Amino acid sequence: MNPYTELYGSENREPYSLSGVLNSNVAELTESSEGPSITPISHAGDNSHDAFQLKQKCIGDLPAAKISELMKLNSTEQLIMQQASTRSLLNVANKILDESIERKNGDISKRVAYLLKEVVRDIERRISGQSEVFKKQNNLHKAREEKYQSKIRALEILAMGASEENEVAMNQLRQLKAAKTKIEEKRKLEELDVVKLMEEKALSDVQISNLKHELELLKGTYEKHSLQMEVQAKETKVELEKKVMEFECLLADSRKKVEELEAFSESKYLRWKKKELGYKSFIDFQSRSLQELRVASESIKQEILKTQKVQSKEFNHFGLKLKGLVDAAQNYHTVLEENRKLYNEVQDLKGNIRVYCRIRPFLPGQSEKHTAIEYIGESGELVVANSSKQGKDSHRLFKFNKVFGPAATQEEVFVDTQPLIRSVLDGFNVCIFAYGQTGSGKTYTMVYIICSVLTVHVRGTDLKTNAVLRGSLHLVDLAGSERVDRSEATGDRLREAQHINKSLSALGDVIFALAQKSSHVPYRNSKLTQVLQSSLGGQAKTLMFVQLNPDVESSSETISTLKFAERVSGVELGAARSNKEGRGVRELMEQVAFLKDTVVKKDEEIGRLRTLKPNLSGEKRGISSPSYGSSSPRRHSIGTPRETGTSSGGKSLGRVEKAASDVDNSSEYSDRHSEAGSQQSLDDFRHHKEFLRQSRLAVVDRGQILTGDVESNTAVQDGGRNLTEDFELLGFGDADSEERLSDISDGVLSMGTETDGSINSIVEFTLFPETAKQPVESIEK
Numbered sequence: 001m002n003p004y005t006e007l008y009g010s011e012n013r014e015p016y017s018l019s020g021v022l023n024s025n026v027a028e029l030t031e032s033s034e035g036p037s038i039t040p041i042s043h044a045g046d047n048s049h050d051a052f053q054l055k056q057k058c059i060g061d062l063p064a065a066k067i068s069e070l071m072k073l074n075s076t077e078q079l080i081m082q083q084a085s086t087r088s089l090l091n092v093a094n095k096i097l098d099e100s101i102e103r104k105n106g107d108i109s110k111r112v113a114y115l116l117k118e119v120v121r122d123i124e125r126r127i128s129g130q131s132e133v134f135k136k137q138n139n140l141h142k143a144r145e146e147k148y149q150s151k152i153r154a155l156e157i158l159a160m161g162a163s164e165e166n167e168v169a170m171n172q173l174r175q176l177k178a179a180k181t182k183i184e185e186k187r188k189l190e191e192l193d194v195v196k197l198m199e200e201k202a203l204s205d206v207q208i209s210n211l212k213h214e215l216e217l218l219k220g221t222y223e224k225h226s227l228q229m230e231v232q233a234k235e236t237k238v239e240l241e242k243k244v245m246e247f248e249c250l251l252a253d254s255r256k257k258v259e260e261l262e263a264f265s266e267s268k269y270l271r272w273k274k275k276e277l278g279y280k281s282f283i284d285f286q287s288r289s290l291q292e293l294r295v296a297s298e299s300i301k302q303e304i305l306k307t308q309k310v311q312s313k314e315f316n317h318f319g320l321k322l323k324g325l326v327d328a329a330q331n332y333h334t335v336l337e338e339n340r341k342l343y344n345e346v347q348d349l350k351g352n353i354r355v356y357c358r359i360r361p362f363l364p365g366q367s368e369k370h371t372a373i374e375y376i377g378e379s380g381e382l383v384v385a386n387s388s389k390q391g392k393d394s395h396r397l398f399k400f401n402k403v404f405g406p407a408a409t410q411e412e413v414f415v416d417t418q419p420l421i422r423s424v425l426d427g428f429n430v431c432i433f434a435y436g437q438t439g440s441g442k443t444y445t446m447v448y449i450i451c452s453v454l455t456v457h458v459r460g461t462d463l464k465t466n467a468v469l470r471g472s473l474h475l476v477d478l479a480g481s482e483r484v485d486r487s488e489a490t491g492d493r494l495r496e497a498q499h500i501n502k503s504l505s506a507l508g509d510v511i512f513a514l515a516q517k518s519s520h521v522p523y524r525n526s527k528l529t530q531v532l533q534s535s536l537g538g539q540a541k542t543l544m545f546v547q548l549n550p551d552v553e554s555s556s557e558t559i560s561t562l563k564f565a566e567r568v569s570g571v572e573l574g575a576a577r578s579n580k581e582g583r584g585v586r587e588l589m590e591q592v593a594f595l596k597d598t599v600v601k602k603d604e605e606i607g608r609l610r611t612l613k614p615n616l617s618g619e620k621r622g623i624s625s626p627s628y629g630s631s632s633p634r635r636h637s638i639g640t641p642r643e644t645g646t647s648s649g650g651k652s653l654g655r656v657e658k659a660a661s662d663v664d665n666s667s668e669y670s671d672r673h674s675e676a677g678s679q680q681s682l683d684d685f686r687h688h689k690e691f692l693r694q695s696r697l698a699v700v701d702r703g704q705i706l707t708g709d710v711e712s713n714t715a716v717q718d719g720g721r722n723l724t725e726d727f728e729l730l731g732f733g734d735a736d737s738e739e740r741l742s743d744i745s746d747g748v749l750s751m752g753t754e755t756d757g758s759i760n761s762i763v764e765f766t767l768f769p770e771t772a773k774q775p776v777e778s779i780e781k
């Protein structure tokens with residue numbers, strides 16, 4: 001649609017129609033220019049232009065409709081118009097319009113006129129474009145004409161030429177035809193392509209519509225989303241506003257604080273300023289002092305150098321003195337060693353009981369316990385903490401011949417004990433017994449000997465002097481010396497503990513008597529002391545191992561044990577003497593001993609019969625008999641029901657009411673138990689005998705342990721005789737005392753065995769049934 005129609009409607013048709021007229025004229029001109037008359041027009045242009053100029057004035061006075069009418073009607077004018085150039089024609093139209101605009105003064109709106117002018121200009125542009133095309137076409141036609149002319153000339157030449165050339169022409173024609181068919185095919189293909197493209201276009205349309213639909217959907221969701229976002233934005237806005245308010249409050253606070261801080265920092269700054277001034281003055285003062293000090297240090301250096309020289313001289317002097325002191329110290333140590341030796345010799349001469357103290361280590365699982373042992377000296381000093389006491393008494397110092405700490409090995413203990421054991425071969429009686437509370441390591445130290453007392457008798461002949469040597473070694477593993485109140489034993493175990501305690505208190509009595517050098521030593525109060533009589537009083541060498549439990553909970557037991565050991569260490573047995581006798585003397589000694597024992601046994605028999613009398617008259621009460629009245633350190637009551645205690649190695653451990661270590665108390669015990677302790681039940685006695693039958697024999701010869709059957713007594717004749725002698729020596733040789741002998745013969749098992757050279761040894765294994773009671777049969781008899 002023409003845009004001018006839209007703009008001006010029917011009122012403004014006049015310029016449009018004028019333009020249409022002009023256009024049609026131009027179109028006519030254009031059509032005519034394609035024809036062969038173009039050339040005359042262009043050639044005749046100049047003449048017609050002059051003619052047109054002539055008519056120009058009168059045409060200009062006419063209205064537009066008239067002009068077109070004139071152009072149609074007047075053939076001469078028409079020709080002029082046809083022959084006039086388009087530019088001239090348009091100039092005329094312009095002029096007419098301009099004049100009409102001026103003349104009509106508002107009949108034709110200025111706007112329309114202006115647009116008309118624009119249209120005319122556009123036509124002009126087109127016409128100039130068309131003229132360009134015409135020129136080009138003209139040139140093309142000229143070129144074609146020339147080409148055809150040359151072809152015509154060529155064809156004329158060819159026509160005049162031979163028929164072969166005609167054929168060539170025909171061929172060319174055919175080729176042209178073929179080319180034409182190809183072109184047609186190509187066109188068909190292109191048509192097909194167009195169809196395809198149309199189809200694709202249809203598809204694309206469908207896709208576009210789908211996409212549009214999707215776009216609609218997306219638009220919907222987007223709108224929803226944007227709505228939500230808007231709601232959220234509103235909420236967030238509210239929150240933010242709140243926050244802004246809060247921040248504003250904070251800001252106000254912060255401002256206040258800042259102001260305060262500023263004020264504070266201002267005051268601080270002032271203070272620092274003052275301080276700075278102070279420091280500056282102080283630094284000045286210091287630097288002055290430093291200068292002075294430098295000067296002083298220089299002088300001191302000089303003095304030091306001087307002093308160093310003096311000191312080096314003095315050092316040399318001291319070195320010489322020190323060397324002298326070291327020599328003196330070495331001498332002091334040698335003297336100290338000699339003193340120790342001399343002290344030991346004095347001890348030997350006096351016949352003091354040697355006391356070795358041994359502290360067992362904490363057992364596995366006791367690692368967190370505290371120790372009561374505070375100090376172990378190399379010369380036998382021992383400091384023990386006494387938790388029950390305060391102040392000065394909270395520590396107690398003891399001194400013994402030797403103290404073995406928890407780390408001491410069996411080998412170390414044996415090395416120290418070896419010389420004593422060796423002296424048995426020289427005819428000395430040696431007794432080694434271990435004392436201490438239950439579980440303190442007595443058996444461990446006595447090298448796990450399964451029995452309580454092991455006696456080794458060694459007999460030999462000195463080949464040079466023909467003298468007979470008799471030595472005996474008693475190894476005694478005593479029962480635990482724990483208090484009954486601590487053991488909390490009841491029933492059978494309490495009785496057992498009391499019996500065990502008897503033997504320990506009897507031992508205490510003996511040691512107390514020996515320490516007091518009293519005329520009567522109560523050896524016969526227990527089998528233990530009877531067995532040990534030769535070792536405790538017969539100028540024997542006696543060694544006591546005091547075993548200690550390091551646990552602080554056992555400190556009271558430890559203290560009482562050590563007190564007892566202290567007493568024991570004070571006992572002087574007299575210088576040890578070797579049993580080296582001529583044959584005659586020995587026989588006489590044996591006779592004396594035999595007679596002594598017989599007297600003693602007769603006394604005992606009388607005493608027993610005395611006690612038996614009230615029983616026979618119907619009074620059922622305990623009797624006191626030396627043969628049964630003794631208690632011993634170990635009880636082996638096989639077959640008797642008993643509680644399992646803390647014993648190790650199958651031993652029955654006695655937890656006793658009072659430690660025999662406490663000599664003050666032990667005498668009291670001795671009195672009390674000498675009567676009560678002798679009561680033995682028939683059952684216990686039987687059990688004891690049964691056990692003894694099953695017991696095995698251990699043989700020890702120079703530290704070697706041999707075992708043998710109890711029944712297979714393979715002693716040589718001398719050995720057999722020795723056994724009898726030993727029984728006599730121990731005071732059990734009375735043949736009249738049937739019960740006691742049977743008890744001892746079962747209890748003391750011996751075996752002789754050859755040792756090196758002429759020395760024979762007898763080993764005895766002794767068990768003491770503390771709970772064995774007097775058999776009813778014997779009482780009745």
Ligand SMILES: Nc1ncnc2c1ncn2[C@@H]1O[C@H](COP(=O)(O)OP(=O)(O)OP(=O)(O)O)[C@@H](O)[C@H]1O
Nearest residue numbers: 360437438439440441442443444479480647648653
């Ligand atoms: N020196 C030691 N080194 C390592 N363990 C030891 C030592 N002394 C003792 N023991 C251990 O401590 C425990 C108690 O020792 P032992 O049985 O010899 O005590 P005891 O005094 O003979 O006891 P009881 O009075 O009950 O017969 C045992 O397990 C033993 O192995």
